[in-house]
Amino acid sequence: MNSLKSVFSARSVAVVGASPNPEKTGHTILKNIVEGGYQGSIYPINPKADTILGLNCYPSLSAVPGDVDLVVVVVPSQAVPGVMDEAGAKSAKGAVIISGGFRETGNNQLEAEVLDIAAKHQIRVIGPNCQGFNYTPQKLCASWPLVKAQGPIAVISQSGTVGATMEMWAESENIGISAFVALGNKSDVNEIDLIEFFAADSNTKVISLYIEGVKNGSRFMQTVSEIGGSTPIVVLKPGRTEKGRKAAESHTKSIAGMDQIFDAVCKQLGIIRANDITELYDYSKALGLLKKPTGNNMLVVTSSGGSGVIATDMAEENGINVIGLSDELKRELRATLPDHCVVSNPLDLTGDATADRYKKTVQIAAKDDNVDFFLLIFGDPIPGAFEIVQELKQETSKEIVVCYLGGGEVEKEEVQKMHQHGIPAFPTPERAVKAVKALLSTKNATKGVNNFEFSNSSRVG
């Protein structure tokens, strides 16, 4: 079998079933590959068209000159076995079968036939019945919607929609993804293969998983155990309720398994469990861009008293310690801050706070051994917030978690800059605190987050 690496780094792609009709999936995928900026050769395959999107069109895969690394298949299911044979003749490393009409509709026979042909030619198969994949380091969006922003999160999803949602959020926030892979029927490539691949992928810092069941529990456990937390994994797996489990089984035509067992496995392996799509995203964003604090003693620095109160409630409810301040620290802060600031925890710099006031506060408090990490809440239009957070991150080894809200246009600009430079900002105190809890729940080793840098040129807002 070819490696998944050879699939994701394909130097040429054919879209079998490419269409000139903008309403067809075979058009959308071709368009996304082209507009995504893919640098390899692109071959639309359609016997009824001469060109599509300005590209020469070929009547069949066999008619393409030379080899084809990756074949994206968007033709009716009955035609797929023939396409796979042609793909083999073209030395294809991988096939992404978008088409439905296989095991999910009872056509197990046809799916087995396709797999047999793929195995004969050593072709790795993603799908069938899936939303394709998007690998941003290669600018290869063989999926939809078109998402180009490169970032630390690899999304593996049994639901195209959940995956697309994660991609869209990551792009709109300028956080970006390393990849999105839709599992579809998982006839060959499954979540375990992908976890292995992305754990070894230097573009990926966190794996974000939506699954409704695991096919091979013991291999899943062994694989995750071998990774040993080097690449943290966040998982959303519904089926917590009886009806939810039945709906999952109806969706994937497989056994969803007992939720309690899965939960115990997650705890044992250090997998972070999300309860909804928002948590899946937030936890992935935190784990991809922040390091684990050395302890759970938090100092909240805020310009918004209310936000500080909300953060305190959430922290207490999530086992994070909103520490009391030592007399020495209080003295030092009082000597520096204006009288109307509330020197406590949460530390309320009040509505006239400037970025500089935050900076001085963190510089003083970072010397206190009782403080493990900071939650900075910018609750007003505070220009310069990005710059001081970036500076403070250089100065102190204590992690700084940022929340920015209620700051109008200034907020949008500052958060944009933070995200461009790999500093995550969360939109509410609650979401920030829950993300911290996820960080604190990980195993210690993480994959060089500190050395992680974005190339600005490869990111699109």
Add this chain to the structure above:
Amino acid sequence: MNSLKSVFSARSVAVVGASPNPEKTGHTILKNIVEGGYQGSIYPINPKADTILGLNCYPSLSAVPGDVDLVVVVVPSQAVPGVMDEAGAKSAKGAVIISGGFRETGNNQLEAEVLDIAAKHQIRVIGPNCQGFNYTPQKLCASWPLVKAQGPIAVISQSGTVGATMEMWAESENIGISAFVALGNKSDVNEIDLIEFFAADSNTKVISLYIEGVKNGSRFMQTVSEIGGSTPIVVLKPGRTEKGRKAAESHTKSIAGMDQIFDAVCKQLGIIRANDITELYDYSKALGLLKKPTGNNMLVVTSSGGSGVIATDMAEENGINVIGLSDELKRELRATLPDHCVVSNPLDLTGDATADRYKKTVQIAAKDDNVDFFLLIFGDPIPGAFEIVQELKQETSKEIVVCYLGGGEVEKEEVQKMHQHGIPAFPTPERAVKAVKALLSTKNATKGVNNFEFSNSSRVG
């Protein structure tokens, strides 16, 4: 005392402490009043400037020709009593005191003095130490950030930041607000006065409250009880934990009270309690734009199997019934829908679903007495989603709750259209289901939601 109505519908506004310096609050507020489109007279007051933002500037309030209905005060606290006396001479109905330096810093005496003068002249006081107010029906944004989108939600907040966040979300989603009022020190106008006002305000369909404590518990209960659910109230009140409660008391310099008692009061009065800012927003959006379903039997119609599973879990965990389908309903749906659709609940129309397929499904199922309401999940780029939801809302009295996610540019367009026409769409199944739970928890009477229409011209996206 003047009525709050005379304050919010002021025909002239003076900004005392207006500044030509764009970094000052006295500039921002004046700018927001001007750029918000306020139609009344605007008087900047500053002895050191001739004009600000192209408006004639006056050296003092007394120098303004004629009366001034509303005075926005942004001068240092010591100067506020003098300004209030001048305001009285100008027959002001209300004063919004932005300035801090009163009770929150221990200057109780100064605050009492200001109140005495206000009482003498029958001036209503909002603040001091607050972020002002924004009343969109009058295009009067005496606050920041500038938010112009008019909609059904009145936000009353003890935290300027939480209120601003709600405003920003409502504007970015094109849902809009009727008002935002910052409570500040609540020296005169408090949340009870504002609840009374907005319950009677025809522009407001739901009251969204962030408070850290209630000053007069029995009047609060009596007021809410008299409203009797005609205008639903959503409240976020932190202080659920011991440290959160102490932080709240430190923030507002008042007793926060036992959370259990407040919770019991909410249950008794039918006040919907939110646990975080996102819930406060979502519940307000739902209660402002949807009617209460007649029962808790839900049919989920989706193009995304995974989203249907997630919705099912959330529904079961929140006491919403994902009903089984009757044989008759199944038969009728099977006769209409393509074979690969999963005729169950969640009803999976699958990834090739069109808007028309949703429409036919709802038309058939709406006739079934077991179905109380629908959750429509659009989990793909499905053009025309807005049109069919609008049509279906005319055809059936059963409420339709919309969730749209993973749909790329098409999603953005369709959701934009829905929100422009007062149809709320939620961004994840989890948030949609929780919003439904909030709807189901309200008392029955609501304030003519069905007759509620937006004027497009008054909304800004």
